[in-house]
Amino acid sequence: MKARNIVFISAIGLLLGSCTIVRQGEVGVKRSFGKIKPEPLMEGARGFNPFTTTIIKLPTRTMNMEVRLPLPSKEGLTVQSDVSILYRLEGSYAPKVIENLGRNYEQVVILPVFRSAVADISSQYFAKDMHTGQRAGIEKSIKELMMAQLKDRGFVIEAVLLKSIVLPAGLTKAIEDKLEAEQDAQRMQFVLDKERQEARRRTIEAEGVRDAQKIIAEGLTPLLIRFKAIEAFNKLSTSPNTKVIITNGDQPLMLNSDKLE
Template identity: 55%
Template sequence: MKKGLVLLSILSVTVLTSCVTIRQGEVGVKRKLGKLDNQVKYSGVHGFNPFTSTIIKVPVRTINLPLALENVPSKEGLNITAEMAVLYRILPEAAPKVLTTIGEKYEDVLLISVFRSAAADVCARFYAKDMYTGQREEIEKEITAEMHNILEPRGIIIENVLLKSIVLPRGLAESIEQKLEAEQSAQQMDFVLQKERKEAERKVIEAKGISDAQKIINEGLTPQLIEYKSIEAFKQLSASPNTKVIVTDGKTPLMISPQSKE
């Protein structure tokens, strides 16, 4: 009876340890008697012989690897310190190749070393102030491209390199901040001047419009037109039922309303 329980326990442990669950975002590579199988195992439950084999799980989702960059010389020879991050992923079909040629510690063995080399090479082509201003995106792109060219044939895809923070020499940082403040003030002044010029142009156009309108009116007021308008005014006054006194020289009427008696 005891032997049966022991055998049952051993069998249960063997069954449990001979299965592995591969989750989404990772693949499995079977190692049998020290040799890696080139066939990749995708998400699901997979069985294997625990006495001769094991299954190594390899993440294939995007991984954010934070890295520190210290004492990297810029183009003018200043030492730069920065915090960066590398976004990378492993090609699922290349997982056996990565384990065979690099090993399970591929970050320490290859990826970090390639990053430091690429970052130093790229930063040496830029001034320190470029990493603090609009050129930082270009720096990120160039580091990404260099790393990708080296690692993509090895089965590792570099998606992006992010420059999160940077520490410049104190004097340089202050001078850059002062320059940026001066540029912002100059841009604000340009905006004010442009606004004033637009307002001046608007006033000139408005004055010209009034002048042109008066010129047109003056040119149109001929003696014949004035006489015609006077006749029209006489007709309208004569048709009015109200009592009024009209003084005229025959050309232009001047109406005097009668004063009411107190």
């Protein structure tokens, strides 16, 4: 009876040991008698002979590889940076990757290609460029150069992200001083533009007053002045108050009669 139980338990163990599950975000590679099968195993349960076959699982989801390294700049300085490399493996290439690179493909091919690409690209830029808006262009160039070398090997580089850029101390101070000077210059330019606009406004206002006075002066002809004087005489004649009017025939001068008493 005990022997039967042992055989039964062994059979169950053998059955469980001869089945594996390839989950989502993974791909399986079958190795039988030391040879890699060219067809990858997609998601699902897979049976195999544990005595002759091994199932190797590789991730096909996006992976994040963190690297800290010095970046050479165009002027010969060294900039420290933490870099994230986001990449993924194309499932159809998994058998070739295992056969040619092994499971440690990050250290075998991705990291060396990255080091070469980042050295080529960063040496084309000044150190200050890595700390400004040109960082996105540097990241894009590194990604494109890596893709050109890794695409045929079955790897997709999704992004290269430069993080924690640490510039040399003296350069950091120089950049800060330059930015402060640029801000001061922008503020001064704003003040000058405002003063120019105000001066322009005053000039336009003065020109308007001058033109108005010129129009009035040109319109005051002797005939118009005499006409206005007649209108003034007519208004004074209808007033009930007692007045003394002195005139030369052209312009009236009114005196208050109370003050003449």
